[in-house]
Every structure is written in C-alpha cells, then in structure tokens.
Amino acid sequence: MTRLIWTFCLALVTVVTARDFAVAQSFAQVIADNQPKMVKIHGAGGVRGLEAYQSGFLISDQGHVLTVWSYVLDTDYVTVTLDDGRKFEGKLAGADPRLELAVLKIDATDLPSFDVAASVPAEAGSRVLAFSNLFGVAAGDEPASVQHGIVAVKTRLDARRGAFETPYHGPVYVLDAMTNNPGAAGGALLNQHGELLAMLGKELRSAHNNIWLNYAIPVDEMRDSVTRILAGNFRPGEDKPPAKPDEAIDLAELGLVLVPDVLERTPPYVDRVRAGSAAEIAGIKPDDLLVFVGESLVQSCKSLREELARLERDAGLKIVLMRGQELIEVEIPGAKGGEPQTP
Amino acid sequence: MRLSLVLCLLLSSSAARAQVDPQVLEAETARVAVVERASSATIAIFANGGQGGGSGVVISPDGYALSNFHVTHECGPGMKCGMADGKLYDAVIVGLDPTGDVALIKLLGRTDFPHAELADSDQVRVGDWCFTIGNPFLLATDFQPSVAYGVISGVHRYQYPSGTILEYADCLQSDAAINPGNSGGPMFDAQGRLIGINGRGSFEKRGRVNVGVGYAISINQIKNFLGHLRSGRIADHATLGANARSDERRRVMVDDILDESDAYRRGLRYGDVIISCGGRPVSSVNALKNVLGIFPKDWRVPLVFEHRGERSEVLVRLRGVHREAELAELIESQPKAEPEKGKPRPVPGDPKPRPERMPKGHPATKPAPVPEVVKQHYVAKSGYVNYFFNQLNRDRVWKALVARGDYAALRGAWTVVGQAPMNEEVRFELSDTQASIKLPSGELKIELTGALSERPDPPGSGGLLVALSMWRRFLIEGPEKFGDVYYLGTAPLAGREGLMDVLVATHGDVECRFLFDPADGQLAGMEMIPEEDTDPCELYFSQYKEVEGRVLPGRIEARHGDDYLQVFQCREFTFASAAAAEEGGND
Numbered sequence: 001m002t003r004l005i006w007t008f009c010l011a012l013v014t015v016v017t018a019r020d021f022a023v024a025q026s027f028a029q030v031i032a033d034n035q036p037k038m039v040k041i042h043g044a045g046g047v048r049g050l051e052a053y054q055s056g057f058l059i060s061d062q063g064h065v066l067t068v069w070s071y072v073l074d075t076d077y078v079t080v081t082l083d084d085g086r087k088f089e090g091k092l093a094g095a096d097p098r099l100e101l102a103v104l105k106i107d108a109t110d111l112p113s114f115d116v117a118a119s120v121p122a123e124a125g126s127r128v129l130a131f132s133n134l135f136g137v138a139a140g141d142e143p144a145s146v147q148h149g150i151v152a153v154k155t156r157l158d159a160r161r162g163a164f165e166t167p168y169h170g171p172v173y174v175l176d177a178m179t180n181n182p183g184a185a186g187g188a189l190l191n192q193h194g195e196l197l198a199m200l201g202k203e204l205r206s207a208h209n210n211i212w213l214n215y216a217i218p219v220d221e222m223r224d225s226v227t228r229i230l231a232g233n234f235r236p237g238e239d240k241p242p243a244k245p246d247e248a249i250d251l252a253e254l255g256l257v258l259v260p261d262v263l264e265r266t267p268p269y270v271d272r273v274r275a276g277s278a279a280e281i282a283g284i285k286p287d288d289l290l291v292f293v294g295e296s297l298v299q300s301c302k303s304l305r306e307e308l309a310r311l312e313r314d315a316g317l318k319i320v321l322m323r324g325q326e327l328i329e330v331e332i333p334g335a336k337g338g339e340p341q342t343p
Numbered sequence: 344m345r346l347s348l349v350l351c352l353l354l355s356s357s358a359a360r361a362q363v364d365p366q367v368l369e370a371e372t373a374r375v376a377v378v379e380r381a382s383s384a385t386i387a388i389f390a391n392g393g394q395g396g397g398s399g400v401v402i403s404p405d406g407y408a409l410s411n412f413h414v415t416h417e418c419g420p421g422m423k424c425g426m427a428d429g430k431l432y433d434a435v436i437v438g439l440d441p442t443g444d445v446a447l448i449k450l451l452g453r454t455d456f457p458h459a460e461l462a463d464s465d466q467v468r469v470g471d472w473c474f475t476i477g478n479p480f481l482l483a484t485d486f487q488p489s490v491a492y493g494v495i496s497g498v499h500r501y502q503y504p505s506g507t508i509l510e511y512a513d514c515l516q517s518d519a520a521i522n523p524g525n526s527g528g529p530m531f532d533a534q535g536r537l538i539g540i541n542g543r544g545s546f547e548k549r550g551r552v553n554v555g556v557g558y559a560i561s562i563n564q565i566k567n568f569l570g571h572l573r574s575g576r577i578a579d580h581a582t583l584g585a586n587a588r589s590d591e592r593r594r595v596m597v598d599d600i601l602d603e604s605d606a607y608r609r610g611l612r613y614g615d616v617i618i619s620c621g622g623r624p625v626s627s628v629n630a631l632k633n634v635l636g637i638f639p640k641d642w643r644v645p646l647v648f649e650h651r652g653e654r655s656e657v658l659v660r661l662r663g664v665h666r667e668a669e670l671a672e673l674i675e676s677q678p679k680a681e682p683e684k685g686k687p688r689p690v691p692g693d694p695k696p697r698p699e700r701m702p703k704g705h706p707a708t709k710p711a712p713v714p715e716v717v718k719q720h721y722v723a724k725s726g727y728v729n730y731f732f733n734q735l736n737r738d739r740v741w742k743a744l745v746a747r748g749d750y751a752a753l754r755g756a757w758t759v760v761g762q763a764p765m766n767e768e769v770r771f772e773l774s775d776t777q778a779s780i781k782l783p784s785g786e787l788k789i790e791l792t793g794a795l796s797e798r799p800d801p802p803g804s805g806g807l808l809v810a811l812s813m814w815r816r817f818l819i820e821g822p823e824k825f826g827d828v829y830y831l832g833t834a835p836l837a838g839r840e841g842l843m844d845v846l847v848a849t850h851g852d853v854e855c856r857f858l859f860d861p862a863d864g865q866l867a868g869m870e871m872i873p874e875e876d877t878d879p880c881e882l883y884f885s886q887y888k889e890v891e892g893r894v895l896p897g898r899i900e901a902r903h904g905d906d907y908l909q910v911f912q913c914r915e916f917t918f919a920s921a922a923a924a925e926e927g928g929n930d
Binding site: 027028029030031032035085086129134135137138139140141142143145146147148149177178179181 | 468469470471493494495496497499500516518545553554555556589593626627629
C-alpha cells in the first residue's frame with residue numbers, strides 16, 4: 001500500500017515539475033542566451049572547507065560583476081573568468097556587507113550583461129533557472145552549471161530568528177532546487193524567460209536542524225546599493241585620493257588595538273579595547289571585525305589606518321563592524337564635544 | 344497522517360484536473376508512457392547473497408546490460424537482477440572498463456528483454472529535461488525502480504580521478520537526483536532514450552546524498568567501448584602520450600611528449616599547438632582530456648596540430664593509460680571496504696566516504712552458490728573478466744569469415760598475380776616457409792624462420808611479405824591454430840564506416856591485428872606489428888569478388904608510416920592444396 005502511495009506521489013511530482021517538453025526547448029535557448037553573462041571568480045581560500053572560488057554575473061557592458069561579498073575577494077588577486085574563457089583581474093568596485101554583495105570591475109568592454117534596473121520579482125511557484133559554478137565544476141571556457149526548480153516561498157531570512165546566522169535578514173526566495181552548494185554563491189537566478197530575479201546567497205545551514213538552505217537574494221533588494229556602487233559610492237578606501245585633514249584620527253586615541261598586521265591584507269580585527277576609551281564606550285569589543293568606516297569599506301588594517309587618516313577627528317565617526325555573523329553599527333562622537341558620552 | 348495528506352493531494356489533483364489545459368494532460372500522458380517504457384529496461388542489481396547492489400539498464404533484447412564498474416566489482420562472476428516486471432534474473436559479468444567506471448553484464452534466461460534505445464548523447468543540450476531511474480538507497484526490494492526528473496546542468500564535463508582509478512571524462516551533469524544505489528543506473532532524455540549511465544556526484548560536506556550535482560558517463564563514450572566490453576576483457580582508456588598546457592593565448596600546447604608514442608612518430612613535438620582531436624576542437628586542456636577520455640586504447644583518431652606554424656592532419660594511434668598488469672590486478676583485488684549487507688556501494692566523488700544511514704535490504708540467509716546458468720556462461724582466465732565472451736566473439740567473427748571462403752585445406756603455396764602501382768605485373772608467392780614478391784625489376788624472397796620481426800622487406804614497407812604470410816596463415820589455420828588469438832573489441836578503420844571487429848593474433852615474435860567489417864563479415868584490413876612502439880605494416884583489403892566459391896579481395900593497399908603506400912590490383916589467385924604443399928616440400 002505504502003508503495004502504491006509513493007508511486008502516486010511520484011506521478012504527482014512529475015505533473016508539477018515537468019509541464020511540457022516544449023518548456024525544455026525554450027530552456028535551452030534561454031540558457032544559451034544567458035551563459036555569456038556568467039563569470040567564474042577565483043580568489044582567496046583553498047584551505048579545507050573554504051573554497052577559493054565563487055560565482056558572479058555581469059551587470060554592465062563595462063565589466064561590472066555582481067557577486068557575494070566573501071573571503072574569496074579578500075586578496076589582491078581576484079581572477080574573473082568570462083564564459084568565453086578570457087581571464088581578467090577583478091578589482092573591488094564596492095561592497096555592501098549588509099546585503100553581502102560586492103561589485104567587481106574588470107578591464108573589458110562590450111560585454112553581454114544583465115540590467116540590474118530591469119530585474120523582476122518572482123512569486124512562489126515561479127519556475128526558475130539557477131546558474132553558478134558550484135563545486136568549481138567549470139573551468140576556463142566551460143559554461144556554468146544550470147539547475148532548475150521553483151520558488152518555494154518568498155520569505156525573510158530572519159523568519160526564524162537565530163536559525164540562520166547571517167548578516168542579511170531581508171527577503172529571500174527559498175528554492176526547491178539544491179542551488180546553494182560550495183562555489184555557487186554569487187550565481188544568477190533567472191525566470192524561465194531569462195529575466196534576472198536574484199543572486200544565489202552564501203551557504204547557510206540552520207543552527208537548529210542542520211538543514212542547508214537553498215535561497216537567493218532578490219535583485220530588487222540590492223538595486224539601490226548596486227546603483228550607488230556603480231555611481232562611485234561605497235568605494236573601498238584604497239582607491240580614494242589621499243586627503244590630509246588638519247587633525248586626523250588615530251587608533252590609539254580611540255583606544256583600539258588591532259591584530260598584528262602581518263599579512264599583505266590583514267583583516268582589521270580588534271585585538272584589544274582600552275578600558276574607558278571612546279571605542280569601549282561606543283561598544284566595540286575584542287574580535288570584532290571592522291567593515292566600514294564612514295562610507296568606506298575597509299578590507300585591511302592598512303586601509304583602515306589610511307581611511308582614519310583622512311577623517312577629521314572632530315567630525316565624529318560611524319563604524320560598521322561584524323560580530324559573529326551580526327553586522328553592528330556604532331558611533332563615536334567627535335572629539336570637539338569633549339569626552340565621549342555614555343550611550 | 345501521511346496517508347491522509349497524500350489522499351488530500353490526490354483529491355485536489357483530480358479536482359484541478361478538470362481545468363488543466365488538454366496539451367498539458369497530453370504531455371503528461373506521453374511522459375508517463377515514456378517513464379514506464381524506460382522503467383521496464385531498468386534493473387536493480389544485487390550481488391549473489393545480497394551483498395551490496397546498485398542499478399543498471401538493459402540495452403539489447405538478448406540481455407546485455409550496462410552498469411558501473413564500482414557496482415559490479417564486488418559481485419563476482421554472477422549477480423541477480425530485478426526488473427520492473429517483478430522477476431529476478433541471473434546475470435553474468437561480461438566486460439569491464441574500470442577507468443570509465445562501466446561494466447557490461449548479461450542477463451540470462453530470455454531473448455526478448457525490454458531494452459533501452461541508445462541516444463546520441465552529443466546532441467544533449469544544457470537545459471534539456473532528463474530523468475534517472477534506479478534503485479537509490481536500495482529501495483526497490485520489489486524491483487520497482489524510482490524515477491527522478493531534472494535538467495541537464497552541463498555537458499562535456501571533466502571530473503578528475505579524485506584518488507581513484509575512475510576518471511569521468513566528457514560526462515553529463517544533471518540536477519536529477521543521483522543517490523547511493525543509483526550508481527550504474529540509466530539517465531534518459533525526455534523521449535526515454537538512454538543518454539548516460541549514472542555514476543558520480545559532487546558531495547563534500549553535506550553527506551553522501553544528492554546535492555543537485557550528479558554525473559553520468561555519456562552513452563557515446565560507452566558506444567566506443569561497447570565492443571571492448573563485449574570481449575570479456577578489461578578495457579583501457581587512452582592517452583596521446585603527450586601532456587598539454589594552455590598558454591596565455593589559451594592555445595593548448597604540447598608540454599611533454601614520449602618519444603615512443605605514435606603521436607611523436609606522426610610529427611607532434613614539444614611546443615606544438617593542438618587544434619583538434621577526434622574531430623573535436625580543442626580549446627582547453629580539459630577539452631583535450633575530455634576527447635581523449637572517450638576513446639579506448641589503440642584506437643586511431645584524427646589529430647590536427649600546428650608545428651612551427653605549419654598545420655598537420657594525421658591519424659594517431661592512442662596509447663593505453665594503464666599497464667595491462669595494473670588493470671588485471673585491480674580486477675582481481677577485492678574492494679577495500681566491503682559494504683554492509685544490503686547496502687549500496689557509495690557513489691564515488693569524494694575520496695573519503697562518510698558514515699551514512701541506509702535502509703536495510705533483504706537480509707541474506709546464507710552465501711548463495713553461483714547458479715548453474717551463470718557457470719555455463721563464465722570461463723575464468725587470467726587477464727580476462729570472463730573468457731567465455733571472448734571465445735564467443737572470436738568464434739562469431741571467424742564463422743562469418745569462413746562462410747565467405749574456407750581455406751583450411753589450401754595449405755600449399757599461394758600465388759597472387761596482379762598489377763603494381765606503375766602498371767607492372769606483380770607476383771606474390773606465399774608458403775609456410777617462404778614469401779616472395781616478383782616485379783619486372785627483380786625478385787625479393789624471405790625465409791619465414793627465426794625472428795619474423797627482423798624481416799621488414801620490401802624495404803620501407805615495414806614487413807609487407809611477413810604481413811601477407813600472416814594473412815595466409817590466419818586464413819588457413821584459423822584462430823584455434825594460428826597462435827594466441829583473442830577478440831580485442833571494435834575499432835575504426837580509415838576509409839570504412841562504423842567500427843570493425845578486431846582479432847589480435849600472435850605468431851612467433853610478431854603481433855597481427857585483423858579487422859573485420861561486421862556488415863559483411865569480410866576482412867577489411869590487418870596490421871602486422873613487428874615490435875611494440877613501432878609503425879605496423881598495414882594492409883587494407885577491398886573490392887571483394889567471388890571466385891570459385893570464395894570471396895577474394897580485388898585490391899590490397901599496403902601502408903607503412905607516413906611514406907610507404909603501394910596499391911596492388913589482384914587479378915589471379917592460385918591456391919595449392921595440402922597435397923601440393925607436401926609435394927612442393929619434397930622438392
């Protein structure tokens with residue numbers, strides 16, 4: 001009897017997932033049309049559990065690539081491989097850690113690309129195609145992998161608070177396909193007409209039941225941020241021209257001691273916070289990772305120092321830091337106001 | 344609870360059915376029929392005694408079926424195969440391709456097995472619907488296979504050996520579920536044609552279950568190996584004998600090449616640019632590995648390359664990836680980790696298997712003896728998977744040849760008179776002890792004693808006279824008496840369509856390969872290889888016509904290396920009988 005029921009279930013699943021072979025014909029065309037917009041990204045990582053690659057897609061004909069903000073980009077040598085096999089150095093054009101997105105720029109023009117402004121929403125039940133280089137299956141000019149599925153639900157990642165530790169808590173499409181594998185983050189989610197819907201998120205595992213979540217962040221959520229990056233905001237500190245304020249801020253004065261700067265690009269982790277200092281009063285703690293200073297993304301101890309050197313000490317300071325998987329914003333009041341106030 | 348949920352779903356489904364577009368219902372009906380047909384050819388494989396198992400698919404009405412090497416490896420010569428009709432059949436191992444992870448078995452007891460139609464897997468495109476059928480988690484204890492639908496995620500994928508011998512070249516990637524137990528099972532296209540054999544997945548940290556990335560060995564690759572698999576032997580994969588790398592302009596350059604390789608003899612050198620191989624453009628090192636991965640050892644495939652800016656198009660004979668002893672050892676060894684009873688072999692893909700919970704299959708009562716019907720189809724011989732099938736094919740090929748002319752009694756001298764390329768008369772005389780060629784310009788005679796490999800006459804031919812003598816000897820003696828003769832499998836032959844049946848025959852210190860056209864059973868060509876890693880003397884037989892009850896070649900083309908080419912038009916054959924041979928011997 002049970003077997004009979006399973007056979008019926010199978011038949012049902014078949015009805016739901018495969019409507020018509022004709023759809024497959026259009027799939028093949030949609031896939032062929034969109035593969036040239038997909039890229040493979042290689043960067044930092046390579047140690048066990050941390051793959052040195054991820055996925056991305058072109059969002060301008062001038063070589064802007066949308067991908068996830070991750071440790072893979074935490075190096076000076078990010079390689080972007082186009083669908084035709086051409087390899088370029090990827091420069092960080094900007095990032096928004098709150099949305100876990102980054103935009104890379106490569107030195108190429110006349111590229112096929114998606115228009116972020118033209119992305120469309122999807123409803124639960126929408127048929128989708130996920131493009132990514134999951135498991136690094138594709139190399140050189142080999143095309144990205146394509147999976148198909150449907151949007152199971154559109155929901156917020158924090159719908160079950162604490163289940164998924166991620167800085168992003170906004171809306172996501174939860175998918176019935178196993179899209180979020182190693183290396184898949186940054187891949188593109190399209191509908192069956194080839195319209196851009198969302199970007200595949202990083203791997204996420206529920207703290208409650210160890211289930212891996214297959215999800216994508218709607219491009220609608222990222223549009224403003226990406227537009228600002230393309231307009232030149234959210235730029236990483238290193239690219240800015242050096243400014244020489246009259247009285248710059250220095251770390252010791254704030255009461256912050258960073259980890260020893262031993263790498264070419266040491267992530268700016270807080271080692272110690274001096275008791276009673278402005279930093280402590282603002283709520284900064286050891287092991288916090290400083291992500292933003294003002295509007296500038298800081299990727300290393302060096303770039304943090306350079307950025308601080310540009311700021312007037314009396315202007316006050318906004319810092320975004322990451323504690324665990326939580327993004328926290330703190331404010332250190334300007335020096336002119338006298339001693340910092342207890343919040 | 345679950346039951347009521349399912350019933351609700353069923354009810355709501357039938358309610359919704361009334362409003363469904365008729366085209367959708369038609370497509371559904373068609374799909375159900377396709378799945379049913381495909382299911383009928385799918386088999387659940389269990390080792391005798393219930394140790395482990397997997398899936399497979401029948402590809403011919405007489406019961407030949409494909410599976411994975413890693414599924415059948417633990418089964419020994421015989422296994423049990425359950426089909427969707429609920430019946431259990433005995434099956435015997437036929438041939439193995441351990442590198443490609445393919446096994447050919449034969450189900451016994453019927454001549455009308457439901458079987459799958461083989462597709463052209465090079466026509467499969469990313470985004471095409473596909474479905475896998477098989478026995479995941481050994482669910483099919485009543486042999487009703489499970490079906491999973493998906494799309495093709497990638498084609499021409501290359502998967503590194505990952506710590507094992509299994510190399511998945513040019514495979515199909517799909518998001519249809521491939522779980523432990525699906526190994527060896529079929530992947531079908533939407534029309535229910537067989538496009539590949541499932542065998543591998545990408546897993547890593549999520550346990551050994553489907554994560555939406557499964558790989559199937561393409562059926563086109565298996566078609567190339569099918570003759571070798573039917574031979575009861577251990578097939579080997581091929582290499583150029585050269586390593587390649589991509590340069591900054593993404594050209595594929597030869598990085599290293601073996602002096603003794605055929606590629607080297609055909610002119611390929613360090614630094615040359617490989618443009619195409621096996622008829623496929625080579626745009627990356629992976630593309631080269633992919634195309635090489637689909638060919639068996641010893642096949643000759645077209646290679647296009649650029650040497651110092653000059654383009655060359657050659658036929659290159661591929662070398663084996665492994666030593667024969669290496670493969671034989673692997674086959675004879677037991678799998679390192681015996682799977683628990685009733686547990687499927689893990690799907691390869693991760694060198695470090697992780698613990699997993701599997702439902703238990705039927706418990707084995709006692710170790711089952713090898714069934715009588717399996718014993719009748721199995722002959723053990725060192726170096727072979729199942730010598731029974733080698734003999735079967737050797738005899739099949741020989742019988743087809745003898746039907747076109749019996750030479751067993753013609754043990755005397757043979758004379759072939761014809762025209763040489765410049766229209767001058769040529770006369771070959773071949774006997775057990777001597778071979779000669781006579782042209783108006785002179786005569787050349789060799790004695791067929793001692794080391795035959797040291798008689799490359801006429802000069803430049805690579806041993807034309809020895810080759811013709813071996814041709815005569817083979818036709819007279821047949822595979823039983825010629826020397827060591829075995830069926831190699833199938834291989835292409837320049838100028839002929841399809842694949843030829845190949846017999847390898849050794850006499851004295853030379854090896855000969857006889858190639859037969861399965862379309863008419865006729866000998867289409869032969870190669871006489873005096874020494875390993877040297878160019879053979881090649882003979883191509885054509886323009887066959889019937890003369891006094893025998894079908895004889897009107898044209899013999901002789902080739903050696905790149906430079907020697909002679910075409911002989913044969914006008915007259917004279918065969919002396921055994922009695923005449925004795926008389927001649929008394930002279």
